[in-house]
Amino acid sequence: MIVKPLLNIAGTLLLGCSLRLSAEASFCQAWSFFKGDAGTAADASAWETVDLPHTWNVSDAANGGGKDMQSRDGYQRGPGWYRKIIKADESLRGKRLFIRFEGASSVADVYLNGQPVGGHKGAFGAFCLELTKRFKTGADNELRVRVDNSWRSDLPPLSGDFPVFGGIYRPVSLLTKSQACISPLVLGSNGVRIRQQDISRESAGIEVRTTIDNAGDAADFEVECSLKDAEEAVVARESSSVRAQGTTVVTQRLTLKNPRLWHGRRDPYLYSVEISLKQGGQVIDSQVEPLGLRFFKVDPQQGFLLNGEPYMIYGVNRHQDRAGKGWAVGSEDHAEDIRLIREIGAHGVRLAHYPHAGEFYSLCDKAGLLVWAEVPNVDCISHDPAFADNAKTQLREMILQHGNHPSIFCWSLFNEMYHRPSADFDSLLKELNALAKEEDPTRFTAGATNKTDRVGLANITDLLAFNAYPGWYEGNPDGMTQVLEKYNRLGESRGIGVSEYGAGGSIRHHRQNPPKSVPTSRWHPEEWQAIVHEGNYRSIRDYAPCWGSFVWNMFDFASDWRDEGDAPGINDKGLVSYDRKTRKDAFFFYKANWSEEPVLYITSRRHVEREDAVTPVKIYANAPSVKLRVNGAEIGTKEVDDLKIARWDEVRLKPGNNTIEVESVVKGRKLTDSCVWELKKAAAGGSELPDH
Numbered sequence: 001m002i003v004k005p006l007l008n009i010a011g012t013l014l015l016g017c018s019l020r021l022s023a024e025a026s027f028c029q030a031w032s033f034f035k036g037d038a039g040t041a042a043d044a045s046a047w048e049t050v051d052l053p054h055t056w057n058v059s060d061a062a063n064g065g066g067k068d069m070q071s072r073d074g075y076q077r078g079p080g081w082y083r084k085i086i087k088a089d090e091s092l093r094g095k096r097l098f099i100r101f102e103g104a105s106s107v108a109d110v111y112l113n114g115q116p117v118g119g120h121k122g123a124f125g126a127f128c129l130e131l132t133k134r135f136k137t138g139a140d141n142e143l144r145v146r147v148d149n150s151w152r153s154d155l156p157p158l159s160g161d162f163p164v165f166g167g168i169y170r171p172v173s174l175l176t177k178s179q180a181c182i183s184p185l186v187l188g189s190n191g192v193r194i195r196q197q198d199i200s201r202e203s204a205g206i207e208v209r210t211t212i213d214n215a216g217d218a219a220d221f222e223v224e225c226s227l228k229d230a231e232e233a234v235v236a237r238e239s240s241s242v243r244a245q246g247t248t249v250v251t252q253r254l255t256l257k258n259p260r261l262w263h264g265r266r267d268p269y270l271y272s273v274e275i276s277l278k279q280g281g282q283v284i285d286s287q288v289e290p291l292g293l294r295f296f297k298v299d300p301q302q303g304f305l306l307n308g309e310p311y312m313i314y315g316v317n318r319h320q321d322r323a324g325k326g327w328a329v330g331s332e333d334h335a336e337d338i339r340l341i342r343e344i345g346a347h348g349v350r351l352a353h354y355p356h357a358g359e360f361y362s363l364c365d366k367a368g369l370l371v372w373a374e375v376p377n378v379d380c381i382s383h384d385p386a387f388a389d390n391a392k393t394q395l396r397e398m399i400l401q402h403g404n405h406p407s408i409f410c411w412s413l414f415n416e417m418y419h420r421p422s423a424d425f426d427s428l429l430k431e432l433n434a435l436a437k438e439e440d441p442t443r444f445t446a447g448a449t450n451k452t453d454r455v456g457l458a459n460i461t462d463l464l465a466f467n468a469y470p471g472w473y474e475g476n477p478d479g480m481t482q483v484l485e486k487y488n489r490l491g492e493s494r495g496i497g498v499s500e501y502g503a504g505g506s507i508r509h510h511r512q513n514p515p516k517s518v519p520t521s522r523w524h525p526e527e528w529q530a531i532v533h534e535g536n537y538r539s540i541r542d543y544a545p546c547w548g549s550f551v552w553n554m555f556d557f558a559s560d561w562r563d564e565g566d567a568p569g570i571n572d573k574g575l576v577s578y579d580r581k582t583r584k585d586a587f588f589f590y591k592a593n594w595s596e597e598p599v600l601y602i603t604s605r606r607h608v609e610r611e612d613a614v615t616p617v618k619i620y621a622n623a624p625s626v627k628l629r630v631n632g633a634e635i636g637t638k639e640v641d642d643l644k645i646a647r648w649d650e651v652r653l654k655p656g657n658n659t660i661e662v663e664s665v666v667k668g669r670k671l672t673d674s675c676v677w678e679l680k681k682a683a684a685g686g687s688e689l690p691d692h
Helices: 023-028 331-344 358-367 385-402 426-439 455-459 477-490 526-542 585-594
Strands: 013-016 031-035 048-050 079-088 096-101 107-112 115-121 127-130 141-148 172-177 180-182 192-197 203-228 234-257 271-279 282-291 296-299 303-306 313-318 348-351 370-374 408-415 444-449 463-467 496-500 546-551 557-564 567-571 600-602 614-621 625-630 633-639 645-652 656-666 669-679
Touching: 023 172, 115 127, 180 271, 180 282, 192 271, 192 282, 203 282, 313 331, 313 370, 313 496, 313 585, 331 358, 331 585, 348 546, 358 370, 358 385, 385 408, 385 426, 408 426, 426 444, 426 455, 444 455, 444 496, 455 477, 463 477, 463 546, 477 496, 477 526, 526 546, 526 585, 585 600, 585 614, 600 656, 600 669, 614 625, 614 656, 614 669, 625 645, 633 645
Parallel strands: 303 546, 313 348, 313 546, 348 370, 370 408, 408 444, 444 463, 463 496, 496 546
Antiparallel strands: 013 172, 031 048, 031 079, 079 141, 096 127, 096 172, 107 115, 107 141, 180 203, 192 203, 203 234, 203 271, 271 282, 296 303, 557 567, 600 614, 614 645, 625 633, 625 656, 656 669
């Protein structure tokens, strides 16, 4: 393939799928792939042709068959090889060439023309390697990448309720730069770090650290840092002269009076910081970064405060996989997830249990969603000394690669540690906490626990949050208040978050007034999921020390060891189905409570075939009242309660089809909803529920 330079911006040529509207997007197309072990000299003529992003676990990691949460079996874990021929013309002579992988799971080794150029350990961080010395201008260059998602004792995550998909599952880009450039080699970051300092409504201080990499002789350069508002007007600027050879860090400080603050969904206002590297007055490289100015704190009684105002984080969790694609999702998929999260009215999202794609953090910046970012220390750690080193590296990668995103308010260091037998984690946690503070003193550290007997674990990080499932794995839906109080005491009453809560729910399983579901069973009625969320949410909403909560989960996701609900290999606790096509009843419960958009929704609408002549009718609405009609006859009007629910307990259906209609007025706008339920004739005279 001949790659011709078509776009040169400030001396940086991007050849890759990050430029989706240019010819260079073809770099992510037509790679050769071999599932198994091959080598740098193996004949690739019969290899499969694939496009990136790609994973070899699209189906097998979500169809069941795994034996345990450690995910060592049940789906393909092992090596795979990728190959690409790169050819560039003479215009690249004298330039530096880099390749940047946004994500390859889990261990990658990269070869150019048969020689190693570097590698990476960790499934979720980006990494960049320089190809310059081994790249042949004007000739075919063979790139081969060995990727291996095998379980390893030195590599987190060791465990978890999710599969570790294999492959180059995020985009790859080629970059050409001048001999001196803004470094792309700082742990996969773009070489620019922004720290917000002393932010208030009156003023803002911004520190910008730029890493310059000069592969040539020592020379004089100018680094210009410009702060621009959303209309691209320069509102602050700083220039620095520097003599550089090798790696040089330039620190600059900007001050802005009366800044417009980034205020979540209400006003996700973004400035930008543009760094220009100049030599002899000419721009030879540049980088643009987002900047949303904000300040926040957690008060033990007032909860989360954003820019000095109470801002309870009503949020959801998100895994990055989806049906038919696994982890190999693209821009359209990220955008759809954001649209659904915004539609439900959420204030925040916990990106569990690992760093997600950089593109998704950018979407959160623009959408005004507060982000809980997390490293993959899940369930347990190993005694392997290399594990701690890699855990620290993955933490630094996450902070350096994503730390400029204003949406991120905390760095989470673990999830459910000691859920499985584990080496001591408390000591490593202290080291990780100190490292996070060293790399970024401006944000909270956090952890998500399900252990009430680990006082040290609970009090090392700034924030404590817990995973609990009243009404699902234990207790009843109204038991969340007691759990909140217990964990708040464990955390020395400094405020508490709920990092996970929820229940399984199948859109194919239905029962009116259902008893408590058995989580491990194949019967997960959608109605019980909604009941659990109603009870849990009331407690969370009414508990003043609770600063935030995150529903588990926004979307159904792969969990190959599970055999429950209506399909093996799927965790069905999502508010939306795995393919993103169906919003479950519980989705509309939260939409009615969180969203400013008018909501009127008949629950249990998918329970079309009925066996009970007398049935409850439950409505989610953010209107003052709801009017109900059945088969054209008006049943009455009910006021909507504080959970946005209107309910008729005993509505009689006739044999055959029954048309259920509701009507309300929200903000002067008339809303209607309807569905049809069929009462089987044999059951028309009875009111008993079927057994399941």
